[in-house]
Amino acid sequence: MFTDDAFRPLDRQECLRLLAKVPVGRVVYTLRALPAVLPVNFTLDTDASVLLRTAPGSELVHAVDGFVVAFEADDFDPVARTGWSVIVTGRASVVTDPADLARLSGTGPASWMPLPDSVLIRIEWELVTGRELLGACSAA
Amino acid sequence: MFTDDAFRPLDRQECLRLLAKVPVGRVVYTLRALPAVLPVNFTLDTDASVLLRTAPGSELVHAVDGFVVAFEADDFDPVARTGWSVIVTGRASVVTDPADLARLSGTGPASWMPLPDSVLIRIEWELVTGRELLGACSAA
Numbered sequence: 001m002f003t004d005d006a007f008r009p010l011d012r013q014e015c016l017r018l019l020a021k022v023p024v025g026r027v028v029y030t031l032r033a034l035p036a037v038l039p040v041n042f043t044l045d046t047d048a049s050v051l052l053r054t055a056p057g058s059e060l061v062h063a064v065d066g067f068v069v070a071f072e073a074d075d076f077d078p079v080a081r082t083g084w085s086v087i088v089t090g091r092a093s094v095v096t097d098p099a100d101l102a103r104l105s106g107t108g109p110a111s112w113m114p115l116p117d118s119v120l121i122r123i124e125w126e127l128v129t130g131r132e133l134l135g136a137c138s139a140a
Numbered sequence: 141m142f143t144d145d146a147f148r149p150l151d152r153q154e155c156l157r158l159l160a161k162v163p164v165g166r167v168v169y170t171l172r173a174l175p176a177v178l179p180v181n182f183t184l185d186t187d188a189s190v191l192l193r194t195a196p197g198s199e200l201v202h203a204v205d206g207f208v209v210a211f212e213a214d215d216f217d218p219v220a221r222t223g224w225s226v227i228v229t230g231r232a233s234v235v236t237d238p239a240d241l242a243r244l245s246g247t248g249p250a251s252w253m254p255l256p257d258s259v260l261i262r263i264e265w266e267l268v269t270g271r272e273l274l275g276a277c278s279a280a
Contacts, residue, residue, distance in 0.1 A: 014192045022218075024216045026166060026212060028168050028177045030150045030170070030175060034208055034210070034211060035169055035170060035175065036168070037166065037212045039216070070174070070177050072166060072177045072179075074164075078162075087177060095188075
């Protein structure tokens with residue numbers, strides 16, 4: 001576990017910049033009353049909300065649509081023992097607005113595997129926390 | 141999102157082998173009725189349970205001790221679009237048995253930042269799912 005003084009808190013802009021660097025994050029939700037997590041491809045929309053693409057009718061869609069979820073992304077260097085993590089918490093919803101769907105058809109998240117049919121899930125950016133792990137040689 | 145036919149399910153032995161290759165995973169739990177997630181250093185105990193080390197009295201300890209949590213680790217190659225993810229679900233508990241504590245003092249998880257005082261959390265291996273992402277050029 002990482003102690004508090006080993007971290008530097010990240011501001012919103014730093015969190016956005018780092019999230020843009022990684023193609024995979026993890027959506028954290030509740031499924032049948034238990035904690036659940038799933039790695040997903042994602043992008044950030046212009047308002048900083050997180051966008052996921054998933055198969056229609058999937059278990060994920062039913063579990064998150066309308067509910068508060070967490071979304072986490074990170075990158076750690078096991079040699080240097082440095083890295084960062086960002087956690088976005090907010091309400092998830094299926095994107096239904098036709099203008100949004102048209103706009104995001106070309107710029108939204110692409111799955112690493114082609115989906116013949118898909119829905120977009122948006123996670124609103126209500127709370128974000130980010131931390132940079134400073135590494136063993138850094139002064140606290 | 142990854143479609144089902146882009147994945148190969150992993151058996152228990154493969155999941156164990158892969159988990160042993162990465163130093164950081166993510167514990168997924170519930171905090172104040174909301175989904176929560178935290179990257180953590182971990183190791184696997186001989187019975188395949190997941191071991192985390194954390195500061196005593198930390199928010200994590202109070203949130204997970206006695207509760208079912210999920211633990212996730214993964215590794216993705218953004219160029220090849222391949223990778224794997226493993227999710228362990230089980231009950232978490234603080235390790236209190238003196239024999240276990242003595243045994244794990246040398247072999248248990250080491251935090252990337254030294255903790256002057258710490259507790260060990262064990263996540264029992266009750267349910268494990270693992271998936272290998274086959275990559276865009278693989279036959280389904």
